[in-house]
Amino acid sequence: MLIEIAHFLSIVATGLFFLCFIFSIFFDSKDVYIINLVSRIYSHSFFIFLSSFLIYVWLAINDNFSVLYIAQHSNINLPVFYKISSIWSAHEGSMFLWIIFLTTWGVVYNFSTKNDQLLKARTLGIISLTSVGFLLFLLLTSNPFETILPLPPENGADINPVLQDPLLAIHPPMLYLGYVGFVIAFGQAIAFMLEGDPKIKWEKQVRSWSVASWSFLTLGIALGSWWAYYELGWGGYWFWDPVENVALMPWLAATAFIHSLSASSKSSILRIWTLLLSILVFSLSLFGAFIVRSGIIDSVHSFANDPERGLYLLSFIGILVMTSLLLFSLRFNLLISSKKIVSLSKESFISINNIFFGALIFSTMLGVLYPLIYEFIFDQKISVGAPFYNAIFVPVTLIACIFLYFSIDSKWQQSFNLKALYQPLFLSIIFSVIIVSLIFFQFSISGFWTLMSLTVGLIIIIRYLIVIYFYFAYKRFANFFSIISHCGLGLLIISIALNDNLSSERALNIKINETEIYKDHQITFTNLRVVPESNYDSVKADFLVTNPNGDTFTLTPEKRKYFARGQVTSETAIHASVLKDIYMTIGDQLDDGSWIVNIQFNIFIRWIWFSAIMMVVAGLLLVHSLARSKA
C-alpha cells in the first residue's frame, strides 16, 4: 500500500509542478497575487514529492522487496546505511535522488527569497519545468515504484560490492547537489531574459547559489577521484573516463561562470559571457546525465544501455538548450553593454581565461564524442585516452595560469599599474625559479612540462603569499576566498606534476616469509589470514615494510568474496605520509603457492585532494560571507 501511495504522491507532485510553471509563465509574473500563488504551489508540491521520497527510503530501510528496484539493489544483511545508499546505487533510484535535490534547491530558493523579488515567480517556474521534465522521465521510463507481486523475494539481490563503501555513498549525492544546483542560476538567467529588463541585477542574486553549487561539484568530483584511487586498485586519481569527463565539463564551465559572475555582478560588463555560461553549465550538467544514463558510451560507470531513456533525455536537453539559446538571441540587443572592457583590467583577464576554459570544454567534449562520430563515419572503433587530454590540458592550463598570475592585484575596470606590481612579480618569479632548480637537482626531475608546471604552480602560490604579507604588514586589500582557492590551484598543478614524474610501481612475486626489496624498502610477507565477515569472506595478506630510516609498518591488502553475487573484489592497503603513499594490492596466487602483489609509490598524491578541499573551503567561505552581507 505504501508503495502505491509514494507513487501516487510523485504523480501529484508532477502535476502541481507543471501548474506552477503554467502560472508563472502565462500570467502576470509581477502580480503579487501570482507570485504568492506560485511560491505556495511550489512549496506544496515539493513537500508532497519529498514525502514520496521519504516513504521510499522507509521502504528501503525495512527491506520491502516487493519493490522491484529495492529487491534488485539491496539486501537483508546490509547495514542500514547501505540500505539507504543502495537507493542511489543504480539508475532509477539515483534519478529519484537527482530530482529530490533539484527541487530542494528550488525550495530553499523559494524560502530564502522575498516575494517582491522581480524574477522569483518565473525562476520558480523554470525550476518547476525542469523538475517536470525529469519527473516524467522517472515515471515513464525508469519507474522506481515498479513492484514484484504477488511473491516478493526474501533476501533481495545485493548492492554491487565495489559500491559498498562509505565514500561512495556520499560521492553521488555531493555530485548531484553540484550538478542540479545550477538550476537556480539557469532559472534566473531565463527569467531575466523573459523579463527583458536590462536594469535587473540578476547576477548579484545568483552568485551565492552558484558558488555553493560549484563547491558541491568540486567536492563531489574530488570524492569520486579519492574513491577510485583506493578502491579500484589502479593507484591513479583520474582516468579520463568518459563519465569523469562529463563531470569535468560542467565544472570547467561553472568555474568560468562564477568568475564571470563576480565581474558582471559589479557592473554589466561580461553580461553576455555570464548568460551564455549559465546556460552552458546547466546544459553540460544535463548532458552528463544523458551520457551516463543512455549508455551510448562505453565506460566503467555506464548504467544499463537503454536507447529509450537516452532518446528522452536527449530530446529534453535539446529542447531546453534550443529554447534558451533562441531566447538569448532574441534578447541579444538588450544585453550589449555600452561599457568597454578596459585592457589589462580584471575583466579583461577573466574574459581571456573564459576563452581558455571554453577551449578545454570543447576539447573534452570532442574527446568524449569523437569515438561515436568516428565509428559512425569509418566503422572503426576507437577510444581517446589520456595522451590526448594531457596534450591539450597541460599547455592550456599553464597558459591560463600565467594570465591568472598577472591578474593578481589587477583592478575592476582599470588598467593595471605594472610599476606598482613590479616588485611582487619579480620576487615571485625569482623565488620559484630557485625552488624549481633545487627540486631539479635534488630529485633529478626532468621534462619541460613538469618543470614548467612546477614553476607556474609556485609563482601563483608565492605571489599570493606576498599579497598576504602586504595585507598583514601594510593593511593592503586581500581577497582571501581568491587566495585560498587559487593557491589550491597552484598546489594542484604542483602535485600533479610531481606525482606524474616521481611515482613508480612494480609487481612482485612473493611467497610467505620471503623478503623483497623495492627502492630501499624491505617488504616481508608475514602472514595470510582468512577472515569471515557478515556478507563476505576476506583473505588478508600482511606485509611488514621497513623503510630506509628503519621504521616499520604493516600493510594488509585483501581480497573479498561476496556471498550474494559471488563477486571477488580487491581492497588496497595504503600507508600514507606527507610526501608519499605506499600503496599495495594483491593479485592471484600462482600454482607454486606464491602471490603476485603490486606495490606503488605514489608521490605527493594526497595534496591533489587537499588542493581540491582548499577550493571547496574557499567556495563555502565565500557563500557564507555573501549570505551575511545580504542579511
Place this chain on the structure above:
Amino acid sequence: MKAIRKQRLATVFLILTTSALGSFLIIRALDSNLDFFFTPSELFLENIPNNKRIKVGGMVLDGSVTRDKTNISFVITDYEGSINVEFDGIVPDLFKEGSGVVVLGYLKDKTVIAEDVLAKHDENYMPPSIDIKN
C-alpha cells in the same frame, strides 16, 4: 560608422582565425592520440605499426593462461582469430578464462605487449563486436 564596421570586421576575422587555428591544433592532437579497437580477427587484416597503441578485445581462451612470476600470458579470441597477449602485473578481479577482456598495448611479433588489462565491472559484459557475431 565606417570605422566601427571595420573594427567589427577585424574582430570577427580575429575570432574566426583563432578558433580555426585552435580547432586545427585540437583535432591534430586528437588524431595522433587515438587508440584503435580491434578484435583478434581484424588485427591481421590491417597493417599496424608496432609503435601504435591499440586496444584488442575478445574472450580469454579457455586453458590459455600461463604465468611466470609476475608475467601472465594468455590468448584472446573472437572465435574467428586469436592473438597472444603478454602482461606484467596484476590482472583485474573479473579477469578469468572464458570471459571478456580488453587489453591496451602495442603489437610486437604477433603478440600484444599489454600496458593495461581491463575486465569490465559487469561480469556479463561481452565486447560489443563479438556480441553481434554470435
